[in-house]
Amino acid sequence: MINEDLKKNLEFIVEQQALLASRIEQLTENVFALKDIAVANANSLERLTSLLERMVNIQEKTDNNVGFLSKFQERTNNQVIEIVHAHAQTEEKLNIFISMFEKYISQIQDSSTSTQ
Secondary structure (H helix, E strand, O other): HHHHHHHHHHHHHHHHHHHHHHHHHHHHHHHHHHHHHHHHHHHHHHHHHHHHHHHHHHHHHHHHHHHHHHHHHHHHHOOOOOOHHHHHHHHHHHHHHHHHHHHHHHHHHHHHHHOO
């Protein structure tokens, strides 16, 4: 009876050892799979970091360009205002000239009709 109990205990221990070995093998496979995932994640993180750095550089260039365009637009606006003022002065002078010319023509016509 003791031999039989001992045999059962030994069989139970052997089964547990086999089960434990199987679980250890599965855990080892899982660790290797997790290692591969961690390496892939590290590579992805490295690529993302590189892309972010490039995006930051591009954004800085864009910010500089926007600043330049803003200054250029302000300068252009000032030049347009100067042109508008110059146009107004030219128009005023042209109207004065037209008025004087019309008076001159009128005087010529008056003197022509009075001499006839």
